[in-house]
Amino acid sequence: MPSGRRNRHRATGVPLRHSLLARLMASSALVAVCSITATAWLTAQGASESISVEQGETLAVDTRINDALLGYAAQHTSWSGVQPVVDRLAEETGRRIVLTTENRAPLADSDDAGAPLPPRASSVVDPLAVDVSSAAEGADRIDPRAVGPFELPEEERERLREAAERAASCLFDTYAIGARVEEAPGGRPFVALPEDESGFYDPFCGQEALASPTPTEEEALQELNALIGKCLEPSGLEALYTIDPMTGEGMFYPVPGAPSAPEDPGTRSEEPERGDDPGPPEAVPPTAEPSLAPDPGADEPSGGADPRVASCVDESRRAQLASYVAPSALLFIDDPGDASPMGIALSREGWLRIGGVALLVLVLTVGVSVAVSTRLVRPVRSLTTAVRRMGSGAGARRVEVRDSGEIGRLAAAFNEMAEHLERLERQRKDMISDVSHELRTPLSNLRGWLEAAQDGVTELSAERTAMLVEETLLLQRIIDDLRDLALADAGRLDLALEPVDLHRLVGQAVASHSLTAETAGVRLVADAGPGVVPIADRARLLQAVGNLVGNAIRHTPEGGTVTVRGRRDGADALIEVADTGTGISAEDLPHVFGRFWRADKSRNRRTGGSGLGLAIVRNIAELHGGGASAAHAPGGGAAFTVRVPLAGPAGPAEAPDGAPEPAAGPGADPGG
Numbered sequence: 001m002p003s004g005r006r007n008r009h010r011a012t013g014v015p016l017r018h019s020l021l022a023r024l025m026a027s028s029a030l031v032a033v034c035s036i037t038a039t040a041w042l043t044a045q046g047a048s049e050s051i052s053v054e055q056g057e058t059l060a061v062d063t064r065i066n067d068a069l070l071g072y073a074a075q076h077t078s079w080s081g082v083q084p085v086v087d088r089l090a091e092e093t094g095r096r097i098v099l100t101t102e103n104r105a106p107l108a109d110s111d112d113a114g115a116p117l118p119p120r121a122s123s124v125v126d127p128l129a130v131d132v133s134s135a136a137e138g139a140d141r142i143d144p145r146a147v148g149p150f151e152l153p154e155e156e157r158e159r160l161r162e163a164a165e166r167a168a169s170c171l172f173d174t175y176a177i178g179a180r181v182e183e184a185p186g187g188r189p190f191v192a193l194p195e196d197e198s199g200f201y202d203p204f205c206g207q208e209a210l211a212s213p214t215p216t217e218e219e220a221l222q223e224l225n226a227l228i229g230k231c232l233e234p235s236g237l238e239a240l241y242t243i244d245p246m247t248g249e250g251m252f253y254p255v256p257g258a259p260s261a262p263e264d265p266g267t268r269s270e271e272p273e274r275g276d277d278p279g280p281p282e283a284v285p286p287t288a289e290p291s292l293a294p295d296p297g298a299d300e301p302s303g304g305a306d307p308r309v310a311s312c313v314d315e316s317r318r319a320q321l322a323s324y325v326a327p328s329a330l331l332f333i334d335d336p337g338d339a340s341p342m343g344i345a346l347s348r349e350g351w352l353r354i355g356g357v358a359l360l361v362l363v364l365t366v367g368v369s370v371a372v373s374t375r376l377v378r379p380v381r382s383l384t385t386a387v388r389r390m391g392s393g394a395g396a397r398r399v400e401v402r403d404s405g406e407i408g409r410l411a412a413a414f415n416e417m418a419e420h421l422e423r424l425e426r427q428r429k430d431m432i433s434d435v436s437h438e439l440r441t442p443l444s445n446l447r448g449w450l451e452a453a454q455d456g457v458t459e460l461s462a463e464r465t466a467m468l469v470e471e472t473l474l475l476q477r478i479i480d481d482l483r484d485l486a487l488a489d490a491g492r493l494d495l496a497l498e499p500v501d502l503h504r505l506v507g508q509a510v511a512s513h514s515l516t517a518e519t520a521g522v523r524l525v526a527d528a529g530p531g532v533v534p535i536a537d538r539a540r541l542l543q544a545v546g547n548l549v550g551n552a553i554r555h556t557p558e559g560g561t562v563t564v565r566g567r568r569d570g571a572d573a574l575i576e577v578a579d580t581g582t583g584i585s586a587e588d589l590p591h592v593f594g595r596f597w598r599a600d601k602s603r604n605r606r607t608g609g610s611g612l613g614l615a616i617v618r619n620i621a622e623l624h625g626g627g628a629s630a631a632h633a634p635g636g637g638a639a640f641t642v643r644v645p646l647a648g649p650a651g652p653a654e655a656p657d658g659a660p661e662p663a664a665g666p667g668a669d670p671g672g
Contacts, residue, residue, distance in 0.1 A: 027372045031365050038357045061093050062333055066123050073326035074127035074146035079107045086110050098332040107329055118334055126328035128318045147186035148324035149220035156214040157187045163209040164189040170205035213243055227316035239309045252313045379407045442471040484616050495537035497648050502532040502566040502573055509545040510564055521558035528566030534573040535648030536624055544620040547613035548577035548640045556581035573646055578639040592630045593618040625649040
């Protein structure tokens with residue numbers, strides 16, 4: 001095995017014999033080998049019995065002649081004027097072309113001599129029953145050029161063409177989309193979009209002007225839907241045939257709520273039944289803004305509709321178009337000088353041999369497919385059941401899959417996801433409990449003092465007013481911190497990147513907290529040399545440093561020291577805030593950046609803070625592509641370090657216009 005393939009296999013961690021790819025390849029190879037062997041054997045055995053088709057006849061010429069005559073039949077009610085067309089095709093292809101009725105009464109013949117007809121017709125020309133070998137893949141058997149009553153008069157064409165040209169011009173001017181105006185067989189103009197912009201819809205470009213059927217189409221649709229309803233009436237089913245101005249094709253929709261037969265998963269199609277006429281206005285996404293996505297509220301066309309509905313729609317369309325097209329005719333294509341065309345014949349033994357081998361290959365294919373699919377579907381069903389249980393709110397459920405391949409790894413990943421969701425749910429409940437507690441304490445203080453003042457029990461002195469203001473500031477800090485964390489969790493905490501002088505940033509952080517430190521009797525020291533200039537969001541980085549400094553001051557006793565250092569460490573810029581306070585125990589170090597975490601589990605507010613500051617510090621550092629860490633400071637206390645790359649985050653980030661800048665200062669310290 002080549003080394004590249006061996007390395008790729010090793011990266012998946014799945015042994016090759018257990019790999020899903022290996023199983024599928026092995027089953028496919030087995031079926032292919034058996035099929036090829038059987039085909040080769042049949043070819044060798046039946047070579048003496050098969051006869052080649054006429055020399056000089058090619059599929060391309062036959063298809064061209066057949067398509068030209070189908071187009072004539074789709075647009076004319078009789079064959080009376082087809083002779084010039086037959087003569088032109090015969091001259092261009094050098095073939096003899098004969099059209100007859102189904103009873104072989106001549107309609108047109110390119111050979112004036114009237115030579116005898118071949119014993120077998122090349123094809124049947126019927127625009128309402130196109131041969132499946134001539135129809136496009138996925139199309140129905142009605143020629144798209146057979147539009148009948150859906151053909152638009154010149155007045156309606158001109159009106160729709162003007163609207164389509166305006167829409168195409170607007171799409172190009174507004175979105176630089178190279179749309180062009182094309183015309184469906186019925187004469188309806190529509191805006192054709194490039195393949196990569198397929199489905200783009202903007203009502204402000206006037207595309208809605210093409211959404212409604214014209215009076216001619218309305219009349220034809222009423223007639224067709226009446227025929228469909230009459231056909232479906234005995235079965236109790238309902239369907240609606242509509243037109244689609246975005247593609248110029250037709251499609252039908254089962255009416256919601258109507259009964260339908262169970263759908264065969266093997267015949268499910270992702271595409272709607274397509275016709276030859278312009279399609280439904282409902283297919284246009286009814287949205288107020290340009291969109292490439294379908295409207296989730298709109299009914300989807302039924303590509304896997306009840307066979308009775310599809311049959312009635314097809315039958316009704318044929319009945320409506322029957323009087324607008326030429327009757328079916330037999331087409332004979334022959335070399336002018338060849339009077340003895342040859343056919344293909346097999347003996348009875350040959351047919352039996354082909355049938356027996358085909359049956360054997362079919363049984364083998366079905367057997368291998370059932371065996372492989374059963375082993376694959378069983379664990380997938382278990383996963384589906386677990387996912388539905390989780391979606392219904394019944395809780396996460398583990399899946400047991402005895403498989404060493406990709407399916408087993410998928411089950412393991414699902415189980416890990418389920419455990420993660422359980423952890424998130426527990427964290428969510430804990431956070432709600434913490435938030436309610438953090439908000440209840442200051443609110444209770446505010447309410448108690450205000451009610452006491454209102455009842456005349458006490459007077460609001462300057463000292464008590466200052467205390468109430470401090471409680472409101474605490475509430476504001478908690479709310480601001482929760483907002484920042486919510487933005488970070490949603491991936492919307494954007495950065496406005498710029499060169500940031502670390503020396504000036506550290507100095508500003510120390511200056512903004514100097515009054516708080518002086519009040520607490522703590523010495524605040526800045527130690528950052530010049531020349532360290534990372535690419536960062538200055539306001540967010542200042543917010544992170546401010547959180548660390550405020551946290552250090554609160555946990556440092558009077559007479560202690562808080563030192564803020566800034567330096568370069570390889571390709572990173574480091575900001576360290578060290579204090580000589582109470583420090584952090586080794587078992588608490590992994591948890592200090594958690595939300596609402598405190599070493600003191602009693603939830604007292606002796607040290608203040610919202611309990612969210614350190615979590616915000618970590619989020620800001622990680623958003624810059626760095627990280628935050630905590631450790632014991634030499635000589636006692638704690639040291640918090642923020643590391644950010646000098647070159648900035650790996651991905652571009654820019655704060656949107658009008659985004660609020662985080663405050664930094666004594667009055668807006670988020671706290672830890």
